[in-house]
Amino acid sequence: MSKQRLDAAFQRVAEAGEKAFVPYIMAGDGGLDTLKEKILFLQEAGVTAIELGIPFSDPVADGPTIQEAGKRALAKGTSLKGVLQYLTEIKGDFSVPILLMTYINPVFKYGLENFVEDAQQAGVSGMIIPDLPIEQSDLIAPLMKKKDIALIQLATLTSPEERLKKIASESEGFLYAVTVNGITGARSKVNENLDMYLKRIKQYSKTPVLAGFGISTPEQVKEIGSTCDGVIVGSKIISLWDAGELEAIKALVQAAKE
Ligand SMILES: O=P(O)(O)OC[C@@H](O)[C@@H](O)c1c[nH]c2ccccc12
Numbered sequence: 001m002s003k004q005r006l007d008a009a010f011q012r013v014a015e016a017g018e019k020a021f022v023p024y025i026m027a028g029d030g031g032l033d034t035l036k037e038k039i040l041f042l043q044e045a046g047v048t049a050i051e052l053g054i055p056f057s058d059p060v061a062d063g064p065t066i067q068e069a070g071k072r073a074l075a076k077g078t079s080l081k082g083v084l085q086y087l088t089e090i091k092g093d094f095s096v097p098i099l100l101m102t103y104i105n106p107v108f109k110y111g112l113e114n115f116v117e118d119a120q121q122a123g124v125s126g127m128i129i130p131d132l133p134i135e136q137s138d139l140i141a142p143l144m145k146k147k148d149i150a151l152i153q154l155a156t157l158t159s160p161e162e163r164l165k166k167i168a169s170e171s172e173g174f175l176y177a178v179t180v181n182g183i184t185g186a187r188s189k190v191n192e193n194l195d196m197y198l199k200r201i202k203q204y205s206k207t208p209v210l211a212g213f214g215i216s217t218p219e220q221v222k223e224i225g226s227t228c229d230g231v232i233v234g235s236k237i238i239s240l241w242d243a244g245e246l247e248a249i250k251a252l253v254q255a256a257k258e
Pocket residue numbers: 024051053061062066101130183184185186212213214215232233234235236
């Protein structure tokens with residue numbers, strides 16, 4: 001369970017000579033009862049893990065596509081507690097590792113210990129908390145270690161070298177390399193200095209390095225994947241799912257395998 005499931009998934013990808021592909025979806029978008037169907041579809045498509053977003057009223061890092069998905073999920077009454085309860089019910093029906101992406105505020109409201117306990121019960125493998133800086137991660141990291149849940153850290157293009165080293169050495173599961181300065185959302189052009197940046201963090205990191213933000217085509221998956229261990233795609237997955245373009249989602253996942 002938990003973190004081992006994630007580590008094993010990355011190991012399988014590496015052994016197969018492929019790149020990891022982690023889609024982001026918003027929990028409760030379309031109603032929480034559609035979540036199992038999405039998880040099973042993505043598992044079947046061959047994703048490495050799923051980043052499951054918890055909707056939040058003040059999502060500072062999210063671009064328009066994810067903000068809208070969050071609003072729809074909140075309108076359906078989705079809460080952190082509800083998501084963890086639902087996962088606890090369905091966790092026996094799939095094997096793909098689940099990573100929760102939540103802002104820290106709902107976690108504080110929940111209560112740190114209860115949250116980590118319930119996340120473990122729900123079978124969660126890892127956590128991404130974008131507004132919890134590494135300097136403050138001691139608040140929750142020891143609790144998560146005890147429950148064997150990975151705390152995934154984010155590196156950004158503007159992180160100073162020393163901080164980058166700290167982030168890279170402390171990240172668990174994988175290191176999330178944010179590839180743009182700004183918010184989430186599909187972009188047509190890839191940042192030109194990306195190559196150097198990804199190579200640099202790869203040197204510091206003991207875990208796989210996955211690039212995310214602005215990736216939206218199979219070509220970008222291949223191009224960016226070639227300089228790191230895999231990619232994360234959020235906004236594009238959400239808009240393709242909304243449009244019913246499931247084949248295009250499969251093509252994105254497939255691009256990481258070629
Ligand atoms: O949507 P994009 O541009 O493909 O980026 C991934 C991103 O959506 C997902 O990882 C994410 C959604 N919300 C976040 C907040 C912070 C960091 C990461 C995220």
